[in-house]
Amino acid sequence: MRGTACLAIAAAATPVTVWAEPDAAPGLAIVVTGAGLPLPPGAPAYGSVLIDRPRLENGASSRIENLLSDVAGFQQFRRADSRASNPSNQGATLRALGGNASSRTLVLLDGVPVADPFFGYIPFSALVPDRLSLVRVTRGGGSGAFGSGAVAGTIELASATRDQLAAVEANALYGSRDSREISASVSPNMGAGFASLSGRWDKGDGFHTTPRDQRVAATVPAMYDSWSANLRIAAPIDARSEVQFRATLFDDRRTLRFAGADSASQGQDASIRYLSRGRWQVDALAYVQARNFSNIVISSASFRKSLDQRDTPSTGIGGKIELRPPLGTAHALRFGMDTRWSSGTMAEDAYNANIAANPLTARRRASGHQLTTGFFAEDDWTPAALGGRLVLTGGMRADRWAIRNGTFRAANAAGMLTANNVFPDRSNWVVSGRAGALFHVSDALALRAAAYSGFRLPTLNELYRPFVVFPVTTQANAALKPEKLKGVEGGFDWTVDDKIMMSATLFANRLDDAIANVTVAPNLRQRQNVNAIEAHGAELTGRARFSPQLTLTAAYAYSRSRVSAPGALLDGKRPAQVPRHAASATVDWTRGAATLSATLRYVGRQYEDDLQVDALPDALTVDGFLRLPVSSRFSLIARAENLSNSRVVTRNAGGSIDLGTPRTLWIGVRFGH
Template structure:
């Protein structure tokens, strides 16, 4: 038959499909990867740490934010994970540049920014680790595509590719405090492509975040319930081009500290991506985010409702176009544009919690819009005279940003307007760039150096939404300026023996106009721009495959951070929520990818809750464990243990009012097909 049907599906490199073309000869090979364009040759000049799929699948907590702590220097605003933290606290940062509930690190999933358009937090509970193929963490500011916001680094999450996804997989766990976790996925082949539908649901009665000595009748455990569903489809358009589609739905509900202190976050995200690997390489994507958040604040003295942040709808729309034209074997040129639009509104009701009737006192509304549009160019040059041992890279961005249609309005219980403000529109240009060099001295030693700059707009949350965490009230500030970072680093990578990799990086970063919660009166703070946060330190990583079955990995970060604000009370102090020392180490023993044992030790040093260094969070050392035993051809019995020795982890300390992190938590369950 002249036009033979396809008999082999090309689902992932190096798998391929050969068809007969109309002339009877072989057609081009069709390769479907489900990934973006490859890393350019200059990317290693900026240094990065990768978390591989084996670690993402086999781990104790089963939560992406805990796994990111494998990279020393990663932190959230609080030490809590996504089961026992207010979602709006889940900002991600690196290099101890100061605690902030909005992310200073750009987090991408398959090239799409995932931060909430209003708050800037990361919906960690909706990101399931075993649906990823890898996580790449680059500490240090600046990136070409979607570069705005990457002042502390970039976290790139990549979806699992077809070869890592069985046709069907499922898991079910039961854990301490009546916790349950259930997940399943199906991944059928569709023509020359594939689709993957997955979901996860988990719940638990939660643990007491309040120390025993501070509990009252209204104190309640941190109960949680969340679910997420994800559809991803990949299809070829030609032998060198493919289209990728993703849709994610999620909802997360939590109760923190007091009965009735309930929060809810939800989202509906979708993206479509075109990747072409022809002579002109193309990476084009567009995305849409619809998010919402609600939160009830309970008074810590009367235990009545003081605030109902009943509705915070937000929308994010964006896209990027990256082109890599054929400019010769010695150069990889990237040019393109990206844009992001964010709109959000806060609607909340305030109550008099001191009266038994708990009457309404005010209805408040605030909101605004933000648009950032950037152009970028970057070139990686491999001079032929050095036989591929030297790579030079340099790039620049120009971003135009605007903040508009911003307002605040407060209405009394009778409907009378008590306060109204319409904030002036603002816009400006921001210019940033980066340059680096990588020199491979020999097979055992590589040297690298880089310098970079970047910027981050204040989020709508920072600009317009105040919040209360008893006994502290934090005011918004509509006049906040963008943060701007300048940094430099130098490092080396050693490969002293087969399977052994060592790396060290020295860095210095300066974050000008750093947004911080600044004390302005007793129990009152305001978001303000401080002159700068200066961070310098060293980062060490190591990995070793000691035997075919035993591997070790470790990471350590020393970050000496201080506020540079001459003439203020903050000058010379450490930024809030910034530990000087952090470390993580994991040992893993596997046999033929079916039997696995691992243990992880993590340490985080002392840090301060507040800007004036009056409230201390002590250091903490935790140990986790994981075991997987095959009980059938595709079925495994799994045991997981978090904080095995029940270490006390203080996550908040406001004048002695303390919250605690995850205590000892044990899980037992089964996994099918994965």
């Protein structure tokens, strides 16, 4: 029912009045690719990094979060991927701004924000890499025309276009520990448009995240079972405009550390998008998201249920309209508005895990609403006097935000209220902007510089929901203020005949009122606004093509990040979950349809906590991928994750440790592409 409701709402939200060219030019062919509008000329001033389709198709794990690790500086709250971590940990961030289970990076799929409306985490298991055309990662804040929330950067996922999709495609793989992965898609033409229906199912017995010397009778491997289905339709309206529709369903279930410690996340998303490529270019979209999350916490002392986060339904509804008027070749102006409304409710039951009967002790319920509406304008100016060598870009946003209807109620086992908090409504305006310059010194060398500001609202989860990762309890904080970022960066891009490419960036960012999990007592933390997180660093990206078959790509990020919290114990310390060094390198050999690649990744030492007590040692891993065609449509596939079987510590709470993916080998077949 919820999925059907989502589709109905999205269909009802279709824009009726649009700016478009009234008549197509005679004889102009209608070609629907399913792509979005072209990038404005000033976009390279902000130093984007691209992950192309061949890389997306040929990853060792087929997990988008692992492929994003090719971008130096990308990190999740924890090092584990979406098969072996709690879904609510899957926040994405960049630029060493501090680990946070909510995303400080705005993640978009075909222009639609994909973060969970209540928690702010990214449903990585539902984002299938080989369904994508490319991934564009823009490090650094400044939301521009994307939407609010991009304090650490923006990750844009673009769906595969018509020419990248075979009529029928399928993959089937079997891996270590009885792991299975099956995916398939059909993408027929529909007149001048097309449709694509795809699905993926993953299941595995999982590995022991608990080190051998810490296992007990209740310890179990990190089992997982997830599926997702996606329908995408692109159809022409006339020769210059089209409509795109998407519906996604997903279900993800995991068991972590102890028997009975089960989590589940579900989603039903739908969106509709109108694009016009006429004299007035238009990008208008509307979307709806219906999500839910549940989680059972098992005591590591008695191994009985201590908390049942049984139901967390949430809804996100939003839209955007962007207009690009015809101003000639000197200016590329875009302006418009976007809005997002989020609502969520958390219902959980607490139990006494120290008594064999495991009785109920409390029922808790928290809920709230958020609304953000932004107005934006951005212009890219290419002065004719310099022959197109200089591009200046700048834009402003004005966002009205509101946090409303926040409540927290608790009752004991008898139903008597022990807490009944109704939090005051809050609202305000935030003005932010960004500006950049791109100067082509020569055909090979381009210099760029940028400055930006941005903001992120605390999520409903941060405001109202406490959580426990035994033995540490983290309290919510309904008084949290929005985070606000200011930053500058500068760098260069150097390209020689498409054989050598190198990019370097220096950056300095300051995140005021940063939300952090602050230690307030032994085994007790609270989400608080600290004065600021200051991050400075350098990012390097390179590619060398030694021959038509052999390519090396590499990335490295160095950061010096510190917390400014005068008078607090964490003042001057590195933010939790932030490594100083991160690097990756991939060697890729391709001949025809045959592919062999190896990826080396390194992540430096980081800390679990704000006081730098619990360390996560550095880690070096090696992944591999092999595709060997046996006919024009069939290929054999072999994959290797963590081939060196390196020990990767993903959590350390006072010596209680979780480990990341050990050596995992896969073999399978691919049909159709």
